[in-house]
Amino acid sequence: SAVISQKPSRDICQRGTSLTIQCQVDSQVTMMFWYRQQPGQSLTLIATANQGSEATYESGFVIDKFPISRPNLTFSTLTVSNMSPEDSSIYLCSVKYNNEQFFGPGTRLTVL
Amino acid sequence: AQSVTQLDSQVPVFEEAPVELRCNYSSSVSVYLFWYVQYPNQGLQLLLKYLSGSTLVKGINGFEAEFNKSQTSFHLRKPSVHISDTAEYFCAVSPQGAQKLVFGQGTRLTINP
Numbered sequence: 001s002a003v004i005s006q007k008p009s010r011d012i013c014q015r016g017t018s019l020t021i022q023c024q025v026d027s028q029v030t031m032m033f034w035y036r037q038q039p040g041q042s043l044t045l046i047a048t049a050n051q052g053s054e055a056t057y058e059s060g061f062v063i064d065k066f067p068i069s070r071p072n073l074t075f076s077t078l079t080v081s082n083m084s085p086e087d088s089s090i091y092l093c094s095v096k097y098n099n100e101q102f103f104g105p106g107t108r109l110t111v112l
Numbered sequence: 113a114q115s116v117t118q119l120d121s122q123v124p125v126f127e128e129a130p131v132e133l134r135c136n137y138s139s140s141v142s143v144y145l146f147w148y149v150q151y152p153n154q155g156l157q158l159l160l161k162y163l164s165g166s167t168l169v170k171g172i173n174g175f176e177a178e179f180n181k182s183q184t185s186f187h188l189r190k191p192s193v194h195i196s197d198t199a200e201y202f203c204a205v206s207p208q209g210a211q212k213l214v215f216g217q218g219t220r221l222t223i224n225p
Contacts, residue, residue, distance in 0.1 A: 031211055042215040103156040
């Protein structure tokens with residue numbers, strides 16, 4: 001299995017600021033994924049992060065709002081930029097490893 | 113495109129009773145099917161998956177699910193639930209050959225003593 005850690009586990013931020021979430025996996029993986037889980041709702045894919053190339057964003061998500069870095073095969077960051085209360089969610093990192101998708105514990109973000 | 117519908121947002125049951133959590137999907141291509149569980153304040157954990165072969169799939173913690181292609185369903189069952197099964201359960205599909213998962217809205221399973 002793949003073990004994923006995320007930092008921070010939770011944060012409370014002011015409107016208009018930005019937060020960078022880190023995701024570390026204990027195995028080398030080709031693809032990493034970032035999901036958002038809004039309060040009381042299901043998970044929605046934000047983007048797929050490939051090492052050495054630009055991230056691929058899903059409909060409704062743009063790079064200016066959610067810039068992603070993928071410097072190597074075990075690490076990725078997601079930045080939530082110019083935050084508003086509507087960005088309050090749990091952000092989860094995920095990887096596909098041995099044909100199974102593993103999820104990190106999530107980062108619980110509250111924007112005031 | 114794919115979509116997943118979990119027909120019940122909440123399911124309350126008594127301890128040791130059987131439970132079924134319903135999941136229907138829509139897709140124009142063949143898909144793989146998954147059930148994930150999210151315990152309070154924790155990340156998602158894979159319960160079981162259907163990739164091919166037998167339509168009855170057994171997972172962890174005594175759960176099983178049956179893939180019904182004609183009804184495009186993948187319902188999750190457990191013959192006798194325990195208090196520790198209290199969690200949010202998510203059904204998900206992945207188009208064969210693709211990497212991403214499309215999730216249903218989730219079903220909150222509450223076990224009453």
